[in-house]
Amino acid sequence: MRKTFELENLECANCAAKMERDISQFSEVKKCTITFMTSRMSITVDDGADLSDVLDRAQKIMRGYEKDCTIVR
Numbered sequence: 001m002r003k004t005f006e007l008e009n010l011e012c013a014n015c016a017a018k019m020e021r022d023i024s025q026f027s028e029v030k031k032c033t034i035t036f037m038t039s040r041m042s043i044t045v046d047d048g049a050d051l052s053d054v055l056d057r058a059q060k061i062m063r064g065y066e067k068d069c070t071i072v073r
Contacts, residue, residue, distance in 0.1 A: 001044065001047060001049070001056040002042065005072060007040065007070065010066065011064065012065070013066075016034045019058075019061055019065055020032050023043070026057065028050075029043060029044070029072045055073065059071050
């Protein structure tokens with residue numbers, strides 16, 4: 001399953017790359033792409049994965065790099 005989300009308050013291209021790297025390491029994530037210029041995250045997860053759980057964990061990763069960055073669901 002592939003979904004795209006808007007990211008609010010994404011202010012650093014380097015941080016976006018680190019977020020992408022860390023989220024891509026989740027076992028159920030096949031691919032994660034964060035595009036700084038458009039403030040969007042595209043994420044592909046395994047069929048049957050709990051997307052809400054993945055997004056909650058992704059949000060924690062993002063806040064570790066940029067405290068105000070939020071996934072718009």
